[in-house]
Amino acid sequence: MARNAVAIPERAVPAGVAVGQSYWQIAWRRFKHHRVALLGGAVILLFLLLAIFAPYLTPYSFEQIDLLNRKAPPSLKHLLGTDDLGHDVLTRLLYAGRISLTVGFSAALTSAFFGTLIGGLAGFYGRWLDNVLMRITDIMLSIPDLPVIIILARYMGGSVVGIVFVLTLFAWMGTARLVRGEILKLRNQDFTEAARAMGASDVRILVRHLIPNALAPVIVAATLTVGSAILLEAALSFLGVGIQPPTPSWGNMLQNAQDFIWTAPWLAVWPGAMIFLTVLCFNFLGDGLRDALDPRLKV
């Protein structure tokens, strides 16, 4: 088919958008102008690399203790000092990043999956199923999550999988609502009708035609969920119901740091700063993605 059969009048194209760009190319152009989000993305990438290559970046293991250098202030030998048992703080900080980031990404992925599934089913089938699923969503949203998560995390006994499970339980609702809304908008449009007329099954219509169109809000919500999951995991580990020592996590490194605030204040500074920076960057990134993917979106 001749590609130049239809002449595109120049005025029909919004300023700054070249003809023939895909949705994702346009989104990337917009995202590039969001400097804070770019910075957030870069810092997250750096933290990911630090976590992945942790064993090559430090001469110590995270369980290795230096009994002669307990609560040692920062020095050339221990760049961020040592804790009350003589662990190298920098080493534990790097390894803890592995746990925190794993928990954050896993919880975001699983809650994006279940949120999409539940929102998709509710929006697509409507009627009583929609009613039931949305009432459950409302109830889950109204529960004060932190206190209930504290109890459930204790039942899980501090395993990473258990923590991810509990965090997912309280993180899918936003995605479900967004996906449901998108599906309701798209369900009766012509391309859906066309697919149905060509004999596509419900599953195919949902997976091939509807959900891909609802992807933008899911990506934004998942990015913000990584941040909030890291924050919650840190809180659980700080309270003693999350990741258990000797496995280091940023939260459990702060657990007894408060007891040593008079004698070794540096112990309290770094793990918290890492949590703060990581969560801040995910929030910046999510904000930038929202502006880039769909400026009208409110997550």
Next chain:
Amino acid sequence: MGRYLVRRLFQMIPLVLGLSVIIFLLLVLAPGDPVDFLIFGNPNVRPQDVARLKHLYGLDQPIYVRYFKWLSRAAVGDFGYSMTYKEPVLQLVLARVSNSLWLTVPAFFLALIVAIPVGVYSALHQYSPMDYFATFFAFFGVSIPAFWFGIMMIYFFAVILKWLPPGGFATPGVPEGLPFYLDRIRYMILPTVVLSLLQMAALTRYTRSSMLEVIRQDYVRTARSKGLPERVVINKHALRNALIPIVTILALSIPALFAGAPLTETVFAWPGIGRLLVEAVLGADFAVAQAIIVFLALLVIVFNLLADIAYALLDPRIRYD
């Protein structure tokens, strides 16, 4: 209004039932039931005794029977007896709730008096330096771990400057009356600020976006074009309308403040409901933990209802007949 209220109450039934089932499941899912804890480490207990005890406590009954029994007892405030604190759970929880109020009430008002002016100013001066600062502050507030922020505040104000106590509730031996309250205020300052921060940040964002939406409305332009002074336009025409959705957010921030209490109260050793929850969970005293969740759920239900009523009263576009 009366009929609207009745209809709203009926609409709350699924929420109340759903919450009660979830809370009941919280206790059922607990590792080990009360009998297991009772016989733990006692070699003289025979299997028949265990069965007899479980029968006595009704633990051998079908789950829906146990749910209704639990519900009917909870309805009259019977949440059992705390094994670790040696007192009825209800009495224990109520005493701690009143301690928590010392933090949640001031934190609520602190969030309110900071967030609303800042949010309004931000909206009226969109993209000004102050607006960027407020936006950054909001990102800061929702990203910072409350417990770490608390520890840093302790380090700065208690360890370095020595202005405020690093935690606790009261200085021993302070006489009652005015000295008692002055002493209590010194203990309240840091935890109140820490507890308030998250709500303050969220409320600033909500106020800003609500105000931005309102000042673009036609009626605000009309008010301006008929020559009203800017002060009147903002205070009477814009702000009043912008505050309507804010009232809902405000009502829901009360349960949210209580939900955030476990972290703040743990850091500052404040003997409130949040710290009680953490202690009970760590000590496997799940009856106490469950009663606290019931209290929080009641707060959610009551303040949801209050938010709806306030919304209907403030916004004449909501028809309540």
